[in-house]
Amino acid sequence: MSPGYPAFSKNNWRHMKKQPEQKTLKVFVSLLSITIVFSLAQFLWAAPKLVPSKAKSGDCSACHVQKKMLPDKHPDTKAMNLEACKACHTKDNLNLTGKLPGSHTHQLIGVNCEKCHGKSKKQEALTMEKCVACHGSTAKLAEKTKNVKPSNPHTSPHYGTELDCNLCHHQHAKSENYCAQCHKFAYKTP
């Protein structure tokens, strides 16, 4: 109970009268605090804290405050960027493809939240024009991946080259293979 709560004398007649009300209040307060703790915990565990713009890109704990993200034996990544990760995580060994949400890879090469979402406080979902602005035209990309088996992932009879990048390459969740809803294309989506 909060220290500022007025104390009642045990011998005071008002005490007798107040008690039932106090009990209700107690139940209410404890329910409320359970709810608050629960929602706070949910918030902390489920959603990583929004990255402070000055945080170093390899500093997991800057956002994942409550949870250790890497195994105990993993070297400290605070000072690392994507190049440094690649010293161990090569194409053939411990490949990182598909392991990190796209925003993390972006962050590790210095493309932070603001660079895509701007400085606005209320950051909104982006269209693929934003991706194309840095990564180049979708037609060029499709040309680059034309030999990928079993089928070029960047063009299809359905959407041509214009399927939104974000449907596969999620930035804030694990990437997925959108084609796999209907096709058996075993792509590893970065």
Added chain:
Amino acid sequence: MKKDDVTEKTLSRRNFLKTAGGVAAVAGLATSGIPLMAEQAEAAGDALPKKWDETYDVVVIGSGFAGLSAAIEAKSAGASVVVIEKMPVHGGNSIINGGDFCAPGTKMQKENGVQDSPELMLKDMLRAGAYLNHPDLAKMVAFNAKDALEWTESYLGSKYTRLNFHGGHSVKRAHGTVNSSGSEVVNKELAKAREIGVKVQMRTKLVRFLSNKDGRIVGIEVRTGYRFPDEGSGKTAFIKARKAVVLSSGGFSRDVALRQVHDPRLTERFESTNHPGATGEAIQAACLAKAMDVQMDWIQLGPWTSPDEKGFGYVPLFCERLVGYGPMINPKTGKRFFKETGNRKERADAIILVGDPVIIMGDSYAVPKQVMATMLQKGMEAGAIKKFDTLEVVAKEYNIPVDIFIREIARWNSFVEKKKDDDFDCMIFKDAKPTVTAPFYAARLWPKVHHTMGGLVINKDAHVVGFDMKPVKGLYAAGEVTGGVHGAVRLGGVAMADCIVFGRIAGKNAAAEKPWG
């Protein structure tokens, strides 16, 4: 207004609970909220929102053939139009459809020496539909299909390069798009719609229709920023439809619960060739707004699909080219069990009765001759079509009693020799030869849900009809969400015709409605 209070309260509690992680509780609140609203609607229409978030003359639900055709026609008639789509991409089933458009009496048919007429197409549709088709609706499709096809060519710039045949039609009348996909039409519709000023908005899901006290549909409640299939996602918004709403949300082949209400056999065991969003909540929302549904239990299964690949896959193109050339075998008995050239419904029902996947097979005479090489290769790469050196290995692979199987193949071969099937009356083609040449090819078959013939009742103006047998004011519908056009069986290639014919009618008539406010 009382209803608004209910909505607001639900919303604020919903937001609170969402942060607390009470998703289940939210679902409970949301569902318990709906019947309450429906009850109130019974008495005096829906309480309308104090403020509409957006206002258009015509609001179109769904961005497939039907919806975009409606949107283009409504916009061309001078209406302001929005198209909402619940999925993150446009096109629904239309964009994964095979691109065959049936129309009679066309230029391409004449060039190919095919004699055809709307009367003949109508006759085919009615016969296949077991005469359950609403004749005036089927007639609208048969008699307007040619004009609709030409509209996609001249107005949208879609290209058709082949004339294909589909079972149940008397003649070749399926005009195949240049890329063998409905995307050739639906992508050009989307481009045209945007070009003429139609707003097309993805990730926006219909929640319910709103009607005023006269029972007229005046707008819809939606969730914007909806992320399929997360029902808790998105924000509530209200869109006012000054003239009309056009519902073109497609069928419910992927809605296991709803399809089981109408055909209890269709459990999760049956996959679907449809896109994942082909669910029935929009039909149900329309029924809650007093629209009538019809023939909901006529659900078409494709008998040519494989359980060893996803979606439509490659096996249908293997199976359908082989029927009449090779046998279909029930692995449990080692014997044939049905007429290979029977129609979709007969064959699917026969396989379901067998209870487990069956196989279709052909030899090295029939397969290379009949099956497109690239499709065969892709089907084999996917592991759905397999190649065997001997019949004994085929038997071993599929657990078939080998002696009976070898005798059954010999029996089939004797029918092929005399071009007459004494057991099941399968149509055996003139150039068919006995199945003897190794290697052999085989694929497993298990039906997938393909098309829902039933849906909302419409009249020939695409106006939705209610349970009081009168048109529901302000509500039009077109495409697979409607019922009655196809009766018991939709013939291959008629879906495109249906969607585009009735989509255009719905759009024109919606734009011609008098604004209510």
